[in-house]
Amino acid sequence: MKTATQSAPLDYSIIEKMLTHRSIRKFKDIPVDEVTLKQLIRAGQSAASASFVQAYSVIQVTDKAVRQQITKAAGGQTWVEDAPEFLVFCADLKRVEYACLLHDAGKLEGYTEHFITATVDVALAAENVLLAAESLGMGGVFIGGIRNDPQLVSDLLKLPRQVYPVFGMCLGWPAIEPDIKPRFPVEAILHQDHYQSDKVGDVVNAYDKKIQQYYADRSDNSRTSNWSSETAQAVQSKKREHMLSFLQSKGFLKK
C-alpha cells in the first residue's frame, strides 16, 4: 500500500469531518448571523475556479413568500421554507460577458464549454460552503428540485441572461442526526490506469446489498430498496426536459 511520505504526522481531522457529511433537512430555530453567513460564502469563493472566472452568484432568499413559491416548485420540500437560510447558487457568466465587452473581445455566444465552466465553478463553490458550514457544526442540503421550474425561480430572483439557477441550499443548525449514507467502496470509484468497465456489474450488485441493508436499518425513513432501483427511478423521473430550452433562453448551450 502506498503511504504519504513526509516526516510530520498527517492531520486527518479535516478528512474525518468530511466523512461525517449527511444532508440535513430539519433545523433548529436558530438564525445564521450575517458574519457567519459571509464567512461561509467567503469559504465558497476560495474554491478553485477555471481560468479564475468565478462564474457564479449566490442569492440569499429571505422573503417568506418567495421561499413558499420555491418550496412548491421544488415539489413541496418544506425544508426550503423552514431552513434558517436558503441560498440559490447560480452559474453566472454576466460578469464574464462584461469583461469580454470591456475588452472588445466579442459577446459570449452560448458555447457548451462556457456552460460547463460556470456550472463546475458554482458546484465547487457550493460544496465549499457546505463543508465550511459543517465545520462549524451546521448542516444543510442541496436542492436540485428548484430546476423543476427554473423559469419561475429565475423570475422570482430576477436572474438576467447569462445567469441560471443550478441548485438551492438549505443551511442551519441540525435538529436531527441522520445516519451517514455509505458510499461506493473506493475501489469502485478509483480506477488504475484505465477505466475498468468489466467491474461495473459486480460493483453495483455488491453495493445494492449494502444500501438495502442501510435502508432497512436506518433510524429514520427506513424502507425496502437499493441503490440501483432508487437511481433508475430518480433519473427516469427527473429528466426535466424543459432544461435545454430554458438554458438556451438564458444564453447557454447554443453551440
Ligand SMILES: Cc1cc2nc3c(=O)[nH]c(=O)nc-3n(C[C@H](O)[C@H](O)[C@H](O)COP(=O)(O)O)c2cc1C
Ligand atoms: C446537486 C444536488 C441536488 C440535490 N437535490 C436535492 C433535493 O432537491 N432535495 C433533497 O432533499 N436532497 C437533495 N440532494 C441531496 C441528496 O439527496 C443527498 O446528497 C444524497 O442522497 C446523499 O445523501 P447525504 O448527502 O445525506 O450523504 C441533492 C444533492 C445534490 C448534490
